[in-house]
Amino acid sequence: MSYDFDVIVVGAGPAGESAAINAAKHGSKVAIIENREHVGGGCTHKGTIPSKALRSAVKQLVRFNRHPLFHEGVDSSWFDFPKIMKNVQSVIREQVNMRERYYGRNRIKVFKATANFVDQHTVNLVSDNGDQQQLTSSDFVIACGSRPYRPESVDFNHPRVYDSDTILDMKFNPKKLIIFGAGVIGCEYASIFSGLGVKVELVNGRERLLEFLDDEISDALSYQLRDHGVMVRHREEFASLETFPDHVVLHLQSGKRIIADALLWCNGRSGNTDTLALENIALEADHRGQVKVNQRYQTEVENVYAVGDVIGWPSLASAAYNQGRSAAAAARGKESNHFVAEVATGIYTLPEISSVGSTERELTESKVPYEVGRAFFKDCARAQISGSNVGMLKLLFCPDSLALLGIHCFGAEATEIVHIGQAIMNQQGEGNTIEYFIKTTFNYPTMAEAYRIAALNGINRLD
Template sequence: MLYNTETRHYAASLSDPHSSAMLPPRGPPCHAQVTAERPLPTIPSFTPSPIAAAHCGSRTAARSRCACVVPRSPWAVQAVAMQRWGRVSCALARRSHFDRVHHGLQGVCAVPQRTYADQVDADVTVIGSGPGGYVAAIKAAQLGFKTVCVEKNETLGGTCLNVGCIPSKALLNNSHLYHLAHGKDFANRGIEISGIRLNLEKMMEQKSSAVKALTGGIAHLFKQNKVVHVSGFGKITGKNQVTATKDDGSTQVINTKNILIATGSEVAPFPGITIDEDNIVSSTGALSLKKVPEKMVVIGAGVIGVELGSVWQRLGADVTAVEFMGHVGGMGIDMEISKNFQRILQKQGLKFKLSTKVTGATKKPDGKIDVAVEAAAGGKAEVITCDVLLVCIGRRPFTKNLGLEDLGIELDKRGRIPVNNRFQTKIPNIYAIGDVVAGPMLAHKAEDEGILCVEGMAGGAVHIDYNCVPSVIYTHPEVAWVGKSEEQLKEEGVEYKVGKFPFAANSRAKTNADTDGMVKILSQKSTDRLLGAHILGSGAGEMVNEAALAMEYGASCEDVARVCHAHPTVSEAFREANLAASFGKAINF
């Protein structure tokens, strides 16, 4: 099997393009030469379906992966069935980019042997050890780069592990269990418990234990993969130099070939309101309150606001969320899902003031806080008194004091670092990923970017389809989505179909007595391609990954509907919604 430099395909012979195994390289050849004479391992060949192109995902096409998603029923006619077998052959022919970079498949994207001068301390220096930074550092080390990771905090893991994703999920889970035990839910299931009480100190200990275990796990992974951890505030002091300044003022200079900025984000301040992390708190302070407040006001009903508001409401606080926009759940959420989500949270006891702005907050002598609000469009002012004010209006990139100005790297108007499609700044060997660049501020988005960025340093192709990055709100029920919302499709003028399935009609949800919510699927009308999935319900954060996988490979709704799902499971609702989108009708609803 040979590599055709003109068609960029591997084939049994250069005169036989139809036997191509569809394994184009992921970018230009690296240090090992690729020639048309170089043999490759024998890989099954196939003839791709002529209608496959209409069903190729953008990431699939961009990565030149096999365009063999066959949309029509394998049981309809024998010809279409054979196209399905073509898809199987396609799957056998795939070789992941990770495998190519790791093993240097016959010279394609092989990692070069590390060669650096004595004065160079590292091939790659990562500033920041959050989800994007630590994953990038480990991946770089696995690819053969001598890697250093600089972290300003005492513990590794960044905001996510220490004061974000992880501790908040511990409190969300434990507060949900307390809510079930303290309310009527257990009694309705025949479980009668008396004397239920909240030990908040113990709950916080469990949260801290989880955080400690995971941050310690990163330190272990660094040691295992030979990543050098340097403590201190990392500043770029030259195109090939990072200086780490410790708390005691001492410094350590790292001479490096490549620099990767992964410093994450910080809480966005609210004009006129000073956060003291006592009774006017950010998301950080809200994770460590000493007691359950009697009344809490949350500024912002986006993802963080509803999650933390839900925690303290379930633990007994009277919580009111004030939101400038007219819906809950933040940006990107489908409006139909948002309205149903709001209704469920209100039924649980969470209060909302939508299309409302906060104009100020005043501390009273008794320690309580008067929060002044009014309609977003202007109108009569109102004062809400609370014990704790939680400010959750979003986050901003952490890019201050990194030395970017001295290098001529200018930030955009939102404080983000401009990069190209390989995450390079205007200085080619200085990269940036995660919250400091454009795109959603999500831990898993940063992880994906970190892996792809260092693979790019090794000579691989770099591509991420942000349309396939899922979002999750970890309340109960959860909300999760990936792809386009119905509002976005209307705005873009895309003709689409909708498939819905309520969890009230799902057998597993019924047996669990947890039937709030639904699955909503959006597909392209002309091709049946899955364009968006929106899930409101228990376990939505797990289910959305099936949708992301399907979209990643350009699957049609029928493709998903033809996959056998175990019974009884809540994920059957996802299959049923795809049936409804593709055929116009679900089976069990």
């Protein structure tokens, strides 16, 4: 049977983009369907790009305030949040223009519409003006992303109530902000707003912040947030929310009542599968809107693949790019493809956090012997020069073979630094030992030389 396309990708975020381009570069006729006005997906328009651009502006402000040349610093209250976000739009435009060039160069047809399945080889497209058309394809890749979870008990239509998408459109400067949900997004925004001088109440439903992190790193994050004025409240559950024209009141199950200028809800995300009419192809999403895939990113329907946030963990743009390429390879019949099973954690708080491998708790519970090597940034010349002396690099390694077991970094450029250790840890056999960091000459002064300091610190513990 003849189809309009070899591959149709639903969603133009990182996962969809990489799937479409990979398929096109291997000779497939490809279409991509995006229901936003511009390509890039939630990552470009509501998530990673705008939030990290906002963070960059705040980071510069914080660094300026702490630089010894400027003893009085800058009163952050004069910073206008809407004005900062206007500047962020320039970064988004650059990203959109770049991605549109990708599609044009690879002759990928872009449709601006909402897609829903008619059968396993046909989708119906509905444009904003109501026009409809049907397209057929041999294979499909679902990469429609996710959106913030919105419980019915919270009125998100109120101008003082936001989620992680709508917070970027806030039109005023809050003096006090409640952030409900202390996951990665909640912690990132807590550090961003506290850096702008906003009083932040961070409500966490768990025992500690980001429990998947190494305990020492989690403790460091908690200390830094509190040091910047964030009130962190653990083991709390939502009860109700009262809204008023100029403030909100959050009621917790513990009986606490918190008053603030606005609420930012950061408690979970849902896959954007509700408009796809998956029932027409006998495919079912779970209660979080996510679909199940195998090691080839293939759903229960053999010619339909799924990648990115819509399949759940790790829900990271970095992983989505690899997932998209792998799904495109599987769709064209390649026998082996890469399944993303481990990624470096990247958390863009101030300062940032990154880790890969096992934590101390995991190694202890598994009864795996290990030793620790630390390098505190306050002892690194580059950190002293830049004024970024908060943080550390922590290496976990086997005391016998010296093989790296885990890398945990908290501080400036942590999300960059971790990849040096990740590259060594992924080497086979004798290539994965902390001796590499001792024998290798690092540029001085650099943040990377923290590896040499941490490795020597760890080796000295074995004497």
